[in-house]
Amino acid sequence: MLRIKLISCLSAVVLLTACSSTPTVEQQPIEEEAHYQPIHITSSKTIPSDVKNANYSDSTTTTTTAKVPLMPELKTEPTPKLKKSIPIIRETPKSYAPSVNYLALTVLFDNGGSTIAPSYRYPIARIAKLAKDHNAQIHIYGHSSSRTKNTTISRHKEINFNTSLKRAKAVAAALRNAGVKKGNITIEAMSDLHQLFSEAMPEGERLNRRAEIYVSY
Numbered sequence: 001m002l003r004i005k006l007i008s009c010l011s012a013v014v015l016l017t018a019c020s021s022t023p024t025v026e027q028q029p030i031e032e033e034a035h036y037q038p039i040h041i042t043s044s045k046t047i048p049s050d051v052k053n054a055n056y057s058d059s060t061t062t063t064t065t066a067k068v069p070l071m072p073e074l075k076t077e078p079t080p081k082l083k084k085s086i087p088i089i090r091e092t093p094k095s096y097a098p099s100v101n102y103l104a105l106t107v108l109f110d111n112g113g114s115t116i117a118p119s120y121r122y123p124i125a126r127i128a129k130l131a132k133d134h135n136a137q138i139h140i141y142g143h144s145s146s147r148t149k150n151t152t153i154s155r156h157k158e159i160n161f162n163t164s165l166k167r168a169k170a171v172a173a174a175l176r177n178a179g180v181k182k183g184n185i186t187i188e189a190m191s192d193l194h195q196l197f198s199e200a201m202p203e204g205e206r207l208n209r210r211a212e213i214y215v216s217y
Contacts, residue, residue, distance in 0.1 A: 106211070114166035115170065116170055129179075131184060137215075138213060148160065165187075167209075
């Protein structure tokens with residue numbers, strides 16, 4: 001019985017000794033896990049940021065910004081050298097003689113006729129020589145009076161047109177016989193469309209039965 005008590009006392013002593021030799025560790029309070037998004041702290045306000053991209057330094061008052069590389073200066077191409085200006089050559093216009101266009105002769109005809117009177121031979125020959133010397137162009141306009149025999153209006157116009165055409169052709173033939181080239185002569189029948197004189201009197205009618213010769217060069 002005594003032995004059992006002794007053993008119990010020794011066990012208690014050993015236990016006390018072990019407890020006194022083991023250093024006591026002061027339990028630190030467990031920090032709670034942060035359940036908030038980290039933030040960048042600026043001088044004026046706090047701005048939420050992404051946890052993945054947030055970079056913190058020791059100072060909580062300022063944030064660091066990455067340096068953005070400056071854009072390289074654009075290379076300017078050198079200004080091309082201007083070629084020498086080509087001198088402008090101004091040619092003096094050639095002087096030309098003024099053109100001439102005039103009524104050279106009026107040939108009168110008998111009533112309803114297209115025969116040229118002998119008195120016009122010399123004036124026609126003179127015009128032919130002038131046309132050959134200057135290589136002139138000759139324009140012949142045949143005319144008729146407005147009087148015809150009693151007929152319809154269409155027949156009246158037809159007769160006057162044909163009469164004026166015959167007179168123009170007669171003058172053209174006389175000029176060709178005098179030596180004028182065929183290509184330098186043009187004719188036109190005007191019928192009774194261009195009356196120069198009133199036909200109330202016979203003299204006015206006689207003056208309207210005509211062919212006009214125009215010369216141009």
